[in-house]
Amino acid sequence: MPYFTIIDYVIFALLLVASMAIGLYYAFTGGRQSTTQEFMYADRSMKCLPLSLSLMATFQSAVAIIGTPAEVYANGTQYWFIGCCYILGLLIPAHIFIPMFYRLHLTSVYQYLELRFCKAVRICGTVTFIFQMVVYMGVGIYTPALALNAVTGFHLWGAVLATGLVCTLYTALGGLKAVVWTDVFQTVVMFTGQLAVIIVGVHQAGGLSDAWVKVRDGGRISGIDLNPDPTVRHTFWTLGVGGVFLMLSLYGVNQAQVQRYLSSRTEKEAVMSCYMVFPCLQVALMLSCLMGLVMFACYGNNSPLEQQYITSKDQMVLYFVMDMLQNFPGLPGLFVACLFSASLSTISSAFNSLATVTMVDLIKPHYSMTEARATLLSKMLALSYGIICVAMAYVVHLMNSSVLQAALSIFGMVGGPLLGLFCLGIFFPCANSIGAVAGLAAGLVMAFWVGIGGFLSRMPSSVQVLPFNSTNTSENITVPAVIDAARPAGLNGLYSLSYMWYSALNSSTVVLIGLIISFMTGPTKGDDVASGTVYPVMRTAQSLLHKLVKPSACCTSPEHTVRWSYGFTVKCIVALGHFNVVKLLLADRWS
Ligand SMILES: O=C(O)CCCC[C@@H]1SC[C@@H]2NC(=O)N[C@@H]21
Numbered sequence: 001m002p003y004f005t006i007i008d009y010v011i012f013a014l015l016l017v018a019s020m021a022i023g024l025y026y027a028f029t030g031g032r033q034s035t036t037q038e039f040m041y042a043d044r045s046m047k048c049l050p051l052s053l054s055l056m057a058t059f060q061s062a063v064a065i066i067g068t069p070a071e072v073y074a075n076g077t078q079y080w081f082i083g084c085c086y087i088l089g090l091l092i093p094a095h096i097f098i099p100m101f102y103r104l105h106l107t108s109v110y111q112y113l114e115l116r117f118c119k120a121v122r123i124c125g126t127v128t129f130i131f132q133m134v135v136y137m138g139v140g141i142y143t144p145a146l147a148l149n150a151v152t153g154f155h156l157w158g159a160v161l162a163t164g165l166v167c168t169l170y171t172a173l174g175g176l177k178a179v180v181w182t183d184v185f186q187t188v189v190m191f192t193g194q195l196a197v198i199i200v201g202v203h204q205a206g207g208l209s210d211a212w213v214k215v216r217d218g219g220r221i222s223g224i225d226l227n228p229d230p231t232v233r234h235t236f237w238t239l240g241v242g243g244v245f246l247m248l249s250l251y252g253v254n255q256a257q258v259q260r261y262l263s264s265r266t267e268k269e270a271v272m273s274c275y276m277v278f279p280c281l282q283v284a285l286m287l288s289c290l291m292g293l294v295m296f297a298c299y300g301n302n303s304p305l306e307q308q309y310i311t312s313k314d315q316m317v318l319y320f321v322m323d324m325l326q327n328f329p330g331l332p333g334l335f336v337a338c339l340f341s342a343s344l345s346t347i348s349s350a351f352n353s354l355a356t357v358t359m360v361d362l363i364k365p366h367y368s369m370t371e372a373r374a375t376l377l378s379k380m381l382a383l384s385y386g387i388i389c390v391a392m393a394y395v396v397h398l399m400n401s402s403v404l405q406a407a408l409s410i411f412g413m414v415g416g417p418l419l420g421l422f423c424l425g426i427f428f429p430c431a432n433s434i435g436a437v438a439g440l441a442a443g444l445v446m447a448f449w450v451g452i453g454g455f456l457s458r459m460p461s462s463v464q465v466l467p468f469n470s471t472n473t474s475e476n477i478t479v480p481a482v483i484d485a486a487r488p489a490g491l492n493g494l495y496s497l498s499y500m501w502y503s504a505l506n507s508s509t510v511v512l513i514g515l516i517i518s519f520m521t522g523p524t525k526g527d528d529v530a531s532g533t534v535y536p537v538m539r540t541a542q543s544l545l546h547k548l549v550k551p552s553a554c555c556t557s558p559e560h561t562v563r564w565s566y567g568f569t570v571k572c573i574v575a576l577g578h579f580n581v582v583k584l585l586l587a588d589r590w591s
């Protein structure tokens with residue numbers, strides 16, 4: 001069992017002390033966190049660089065540090081294609097969600113739901129968000145502690161309590177400013193730790209070229225998989241397209257991220273911070289995937305899992321680090337600091353956003369109180385969420401699917417319906433409050449039906465069978481019982497849907513049901529909708545089309561426009577014809 005030297009504990013302790021120091025600094029400087037505007041929104045003074053690192057760190061927890069390398073080690077680099085969804089996944093928030101939320105001067109993203117619909121919809125959205133983040137925090141704080149304990153004997157509850165306590169304190173004392181700046185510091189530690197392990201790992205694998213040959217011959221470099229089957233776990237479509245909905249639910253409408261956009265000095269800074277998240281996410285994804293490849297280059301197919309040194313593939317990364325860095329005192333401590341940096345930067349953001357929405361969406365609208373009391377109550381809430389989180393860590397028993405899949409499934413099952421609720425409000429003026437509530441409920445039902453159903457149907461209920469012709473009865477084989485032969489194909493297909501489609505499936509369920517119920521109960525009239533709460537899709541599409549096709553000046557009157565568009569259509573058809581003729585010529589020339 002690999003062990004820690006004293007220097008490793010010192011480095012881990014330094015991380016906690018540094019995070020605490022940043023928290024205390026913001027607790028006793030500036031406005032000393034004496035107003036909710038400062039505690040929740042950093043006095044709307046944040047710049048785009050720290051914000052972009054904090055936006056990235058919020059949803060890069062130990063799950064990504066441990067789960068992504070394990071995924072790449074076991075299944076190859078197909079998961080890397082999730083990087084394709086970051087383009088649309090950040091462009092749509094930057095140009096649709098941020099401008100709208102920023103111009104509405106929201107105090108929480110769920111206030112939008114009251115402006116667009118009614119208070120009941122706002123409360124439903126807030127409660128759904130709280131449920132999502134509390135469960136996600138549980139996975140986030142427990143993952144590193146469990147993996148660390150299993151591999152290094154590092155005291156499990158000592159680690160959970162230490163991180164939970166430090167995180168709660170600097171979040172409750174320092175507010176959003178502390179959370180953002182500790183995120184920046186922790187992101188640097190995260191990247192440094194991963195880079196160090198990758199460099200040492202490549203060296204141990206015999207250098208770059210040897211490592212490359214091993215992973216290539218080991219089949220871990222996956223090409224693009226364009227298989228359209230939605231039940232295949234990772235393909236370009238599930239990751240590149242299904243992932244867009246996942247990104248929108250996180251970077252478009254999740255309070256933790258919207259709070260950062262709203263704490264920007266100007267709308268332009270907020271949009272810039274969203275753009276700058278793109279390179280940060282790509283670097284984080286690259287480091288995690290490279291870690292998985294380096295693990296494969298060192299272990300090949302006979303992983304410590306096969307050799308029974310560890311019991312779950314989520315312990316693989318830590319075993320690898322301890323195995324490789326044993327002779328570099330301090331590096332295991334650096335990686336553990338990296339792991340807990342990932343955890344702390346996510347949990348602190350979760351605490352802060354949970355305290356904010358509880359205060360702003362659930363308490364303030366019903367009780368009037370002085371600014372001082374409101375700020376004090378916000379700090380108490382951050383503290384109580386800290387305690388809930390440690391309790392959640394006790395509840396969360398990592399399902400036998402990977403932690404990465406568990407975290408992404410939570411986002412898909414709960415974040416997806418929330419995304420659908422906002423899209424219903426933003427893109428469909430006719431949607432009304434009853435439709436919104438019914439839609440959200442339908443989305444959550446669909447989410448848990450498919451999510452739980454999918455999880456249960458994956459449980460291999462193995463039965464012990466004795467081989468009929470064997471003499472010694474010692475070796476009995478377990479075969480997974482064919483449990484789903486009886487289930488109708490349709491349902492079986494739904495249960496085996498890739499978890500990467502959950503966000504898309506659930507958000508579209510909310511929109512579909514929401515629209516149907518709205519039309520059944522009297523759709524909202526266009527001018528009844530609060531101004532600034534609906535995105536003018538048609539007007540934007542028309543102006544984009546006009547910019548694209550640059551009509552000649554003559555197209556001023558309608559008949560001119562009709563004639564012009566007729567001409568444009570004819571030109572397209574002619575061009576298409578030419579293209580096909582050329583294709584046929586080439587085809588028979590090459591055949
Ligand atoms: O690391 C976690 O806590 C959860 C896994 C990553 C969450 C999603 S995946 C798409 C996007 N890219 C990231 O790096 N994080 C989010």
Ligand code: NA
Pocket residue numbers: 057058059060061062341342343344345346347
């Ligand atoms: Na994080």
